[in-house]
Structures are given as C-alpha cells and as structure tokens.
Amino acid sequence: MEKLLDILFLTLTRLYLYKGKHKTVVVTGSIGKTSVTQAVATVLAEQFVVKTTKYNYNTPRGVSMTVFDLTIPVRQTGWIGLLCRALGKAIFTWPKFTMLVLELGSDKPGDVEKFAFLRPDLAVVTATTSEHMEFFKTIDAVAKEELGTAVYANELIINTDLVPTKYIKEYASGLPTTSYGTNATNTVQVDGNQVIISVEDSRISSTDFNLIGASGLSTLLASALVAKHLGMDGMTIKQGLLRIRPVAGRMNKLVGLNGSVIIDDTYNSSPEAVKVALDYLYDQKATKRIALLGMMNEMGAESAKLHRRVGSWCDPSKLSLLVTLGEDANNYLAEEAEKNGCKVIRTNLPAEAGEVSQKHLSMGTVVLAKGSQNGVYAEEAVKL
DSSP: OHHHHHHHHHHHHHHHHHTOOOEEEEEEOSSOHHHHHHHHHHHHTTTSOEEEOOTTOOSHHHHHHHHTTOOOOSSTTHHHHHHHHHHHHHHHOOOOOSEEEEEOOOSSTTTGGGGGGGOOSEEEEOOOOSOOHHHHOSHHHHHHHHGGGGGTOSOEEEETTTSOHHHHHHHSTTSOEEEESTTSSBEEEEETTEEEEEETTEEEEESOOOOOHHHHHHHHHHHHHHHHHTTOOHHHHHHHHHHOOOOTTSSEEEEOGGGOEEEEEOSOOOHHHHHHHHHHHHHSOOSEEEEEEEOOSSOGGGHHHHHHHHHHTOOTTTOSEEEEESHHIIIIIHHHHHHHTOOEEEESSHHHHHHHHHTTOOTTEEEEEEOOTTTTOHHHHHHO
C-alpha cells in the first residue's frame, strides 16, 4: 500500500510541476539542510513567488505534501483523502509559484535518487560528514549519496568547508560547480560586529543579521550565493538576508534563568555539528560556560569512536561544566572529556539534565544544549 501511495503521489506531483513555469532549488547534505533551505527561501521571496518545504517534509512524499499544500495525516486512512485532493489540484489547477525551494532528506544510500524527477536548476550541498552511520557505514558512502544530486541537477553550489575536494572530483566532476566557504572566492568574514559576505561581484555587510556561529554565517553565505546565481542584485539580497531568522532548535539564542543565555541547538546532532557549536560557545564572553551534550543517534558501529571524538573537543579551560545525556554520551563522550580534565555530570533523562544545569545558572552563564531527536529529547531540558 505504501509503495502504491508513493507512486501515485509522485505521478501527480510530476504532472502538476510539469504545468508550471518555475525554477527549482534543492538543498542536501549531512547537516544544515533545514536552515539553508528556509534561509534561501526567505531571500528569494524578495523577488520571486516561493514555495518551500513545509515542516520537515524532506521525503519524496513530503515533496508532494509541500507542493499540494497538504499535511501528513494522523491516521493511515487519511492518505486516501489527501490523494483525492492532490488529484484535484493536479488536474484542475496550475502552480502559481515561480521558485520551488526544497530540502532533500537522506537516511540511507539511494534516498537522494528518488528526487531525480525534480531536475533542479541549482543543488546546494551543505556537508558530507558523519550521519546515519548505522546505514551508510563510511563517509565515502555519505559523500556519494549527498553529491548524488550531480546526476540530475544543472549546477551544484558546494560548501567546501565541509565537502572535501576529493569527493567533489569523484562524484561531481563535469558538472558546473560553484564553491563557498572559508577559503573560497565566495566567502564570509567577521570584522568586529560586522558580517561581510562576498559573493561574485557583490559585497554585502551588516551588523544586524540574526544567525549566529559558523553554521549561521555559512547559511547566510549560501543563501546570498543562490540568490546571486538566480539574478538578484546585492541590495535585494541584503534585504532578504536581514529577514532570516533561526529555525527552532538550530543555534537559537534564548534568554535563560538567572540572567543566563541558552543556545538551543537541540534539533539534531552529529560530530561536526557539535564541534561548530562548541567553537561558538568557546568564543562567548561568559562568567561560566556549560555544555549539555546529548547522545548522537544512528552512529552505528562508529558510535563509541565518534562520541569519544566529541569528548576530546571538550576543553576544561573553556567549560565550567559538561552535562551528558543518554547512554553513549554518558559512556564514551563523558569519559573522554574527563580525561581532558572536564567536570562532568552524567544524566539519563532530559528532565534530569535540565534540573542539573538549572542549578548552575547565574548572571553571565552561557549554556549550549545539543542533542539528537528520538530518545534523547534535549529540547525538554532547555525548557527547564
């Protein structure tokens, strides 16, 4: 039944999109997909009529939900009603949007191939780093998957800070490719409070952008570059960049108890994403710095090694306290951090992690909360 539904929704989506006169931008990668997708959509909305991924609908059927403005039903029987609505829209209406911006999810090898029908004008690849290692097994397999858009996209825009050159040469050779990142021509710099974005012939600067940390700067840069490629001028791009807000659970700076600041990055977690978040925490002026690090899911046979790697990045000279949450974080990450000299408190439940952290909050304390979804729920600790 599920396969039949997938086929029917795909057929209707292809029919509907075929009738439209729009360009398509897709975003794939191990980390940062949602933030980049929503940021790109925000900037492009300054000049185009944009339709973008709803919620976290980043599967092929999720594309159908986005395109037809539908919401995934609570009950399985609800799919029949949605299919009828999609059929009506596919036959009797035409797309009104001029730009389609979609996040493409990939949990296992072969998932990205399912989106080939989109034939995007631009594909942004944010990273090829450790993700879903339970299924991918190796970084090479991750890179092959995330760069799989090269097979059917007209052009790639690649974050060379997190996508090694060797993978680009191996899996994206022969395709028009534009890079962005620290050492690329298209780059972003910080001068005091001023963020300076350089893309092609445009230089965009402001002290009022709303994204923080290296991941936030990278998101701003990717958005500006996509907009430039699609013909937008520097002033219009800047207006769009200033409208971008962080997605919930992705490097959101919140006001905490007792004059503290909470950096809520609890939506998901992987080693490279933790490192970026920790580096941001270390750069903050604070009376105390606390890291609440939850277990990273779906790391497979590499889990112990990858959690230990994160533990090795915990610096006792920059952290007053490390709170770990979940089995592998408690067993491996905590142990490695303690070897470094960090003070560590292990917790098994998000409520416990929140209560422990709460006791250490005072004026000027900055807390980073980071963890995977499903079974970790570090966001519940943030609420406390």
